[in-house]
Amino acid sequence: MKRRIVMSMLAGATLLASTLLGASPAPAAESAGPAARETARPADAPAEFGTDWHDPVTAAPPVTRPAGKSCQVTVAEAQFRDFTPYKGTYSPPDGCGDRWSKVVLRMDGKVKGRQYDRLGYLHVDGVEIFRTSTPEPSPDGIEWSVEKDVTRYSGTFRGDRDVEMLIGNVVDDTYTGVIDVKVTLTFYAGRPAANPDRVLTLRDGTLTTPRNSERIVAEVYATGSGGGCEEFWYLAAPEPAPYSCKAAGGPYREVQIKVDGRLAGIAAPFPHVWTGGWSNPFLWYVIPGPRAFDVKPIEYDLTPFAGLLNDGRPHRVEVSVVGVPEGQSGWSAPVNVLVWQDAERAHVTGRLTVHRADDLANSSAYTPGSEHRVDTQGGHRLTVAGYVDTSHGRVTTTVRRSLTNDSAHRWTDGENLDALDATWTDEQSVTVDGRGPARTTRTQRTYTMDGSIVIGADDRLRTVLTLGDRAAVVTAQDGRRTHWSRVDDTYTGDAAWTLNVPRDQRHAVGTTSERYRAYGSDGCHDRSLTSVQGVLTEDRIRC
DSSP, X not given: OHHHHHHHHHTHHHHHHHHHHXXXXXXXXXXXXXXXXXXXXXXXXXXXXXXXXXXXXXXXXXXXXXXXXXXXXXXXXXXXXXXXXXXXXXXOOSSSOSOEEEEEEEEEEEEOSSOOOOEEEEEETTEEEEEEEOOOOOTTOEEEEEEEEOGGGGGGGGSOEEEEEEEXXXXXXXXXXXXXXXXXXXXXXXXXXXXXXXXXXXXXXXXXXXXXEEEEEEEEOOEEOSSSGGGGGGGOBOTTXXXXXXXXXXXXXXXXXXXXXXXXXXXXXXXXXXXTOTTOGGGTSSSOOTTSSSOOOEEEEXXXXXXXXXXXXXXXXXXXXXTOOTTOOOEEOOEEEEEEEOTTOSOOEEEEEEEEEOOOEEEEEEEOSSSEEEEEEEEEEEEEEEEEEETTEEEEEEEEEEEEEEEEEEEOGGGSEEEEEEEEEEEEEEEEESSSSOEEEEEEEEEEEEEEEEEOTTOEEEXXXXXXXXXEEEEEETTEEEEEEEEEEEEEEEEEEESSSOGGGOOOEEEEEEXXXXXXXXXXXXXXXXXXXXXXXXXXEOO
């Protein structure tokens, strides 16, 4: 039972934050602070953690910025002490026009004292443009920053808008950390890319698109959290397994989107680990897990449904998570809908021509023993196709998506050993066939988690964990590759500390590393970081 107590203790902040996010979550970092752009000098590591450590840093590349004129606007500036959201207004920048080649969001944060990891969001005109979580501070205080390319929301930024931001927090005699943040948008003048014309949100669960929509993409910031079992959904065990987190179907989760009750998209959720996760905050003080500071939305191409959606009437759009026990909270899934319009047509007509969903496969087998074990295999396939008759001819879009999940979960009585080895794959192809040669974009995503928590007889807790976030994207036209990219973000950590003693007697030690490799048509990025006892000992850039 010891591990169960520790996990619930460290999840407390997320439980509180879930109230604010509707049983939600938080984050993935594209960059973190000035250290993300410079090479650190190796430093000698102490024998164990002290009362201060290096500011959080990630190996992911910073957002590239074009040359030329830019304008900056402050979107939010607040100190979060409770669950009161910041509310303000946004106005477009002066001097950079109303069309931009790029828009970059930057959040700078600082906190000191004692505090859990907290979860938050930023809305502009109701559109969620950023979802995040926070690092846990040192008594002396830390600073960090996150950058995100938000050019796709340019349509939302062209007028005066309401702003709402919240990082739910609790400050009292024990948890003293006030989260102080500032968020800016930097606009770069220049020729804009082919961004959406509008970004819509749901109203009472319904969507009404412009009648001339020719491309429609939904994005869902899906995160399992809430401090309860759905924060650690990948560890859920079916009956009759003697485990603290139960789900009848085991740990298989799938994020589905439906249009008027018909399945329109499927996706594997990313297995986020926040900065108090896996019973060991010492893993995450300097190097967070993948996507821990900037949650990436799941994307669903709904263009095959455009003919149906363009009738001028509201249509019900629902997002659900397969596998969550009935009546159990713990997931947040806000939806944005990106729309590209046909400027030459008042009404774009079309039809859904193919809708083929295979039966969902989900098997979780429990094997009792001195080490209990649950083996899970799951998967699903969906194909949808449809056409729209645009001013430039008929365009057919075919979307194929295939999901798999394989995991082996082992634990002992009392959960003093708790181990998981899991892999998720999410493969998609989108073919657009219309004017000119057909263009196909194939995306292969793979997420991995391999780790264990062990509590010894001396109350010494040790966590060893490896996380992987990989993606390969290839676009081909007329049989020839026109663009490609490959990303491999790998995190490894090994940390230990003593339970049930005052903080200064925990004798915590920990080594964490991250290597982020990105290659493709746009160049390469290869950076490695290593932290030992909170000191950054390696910062190496290979390209």
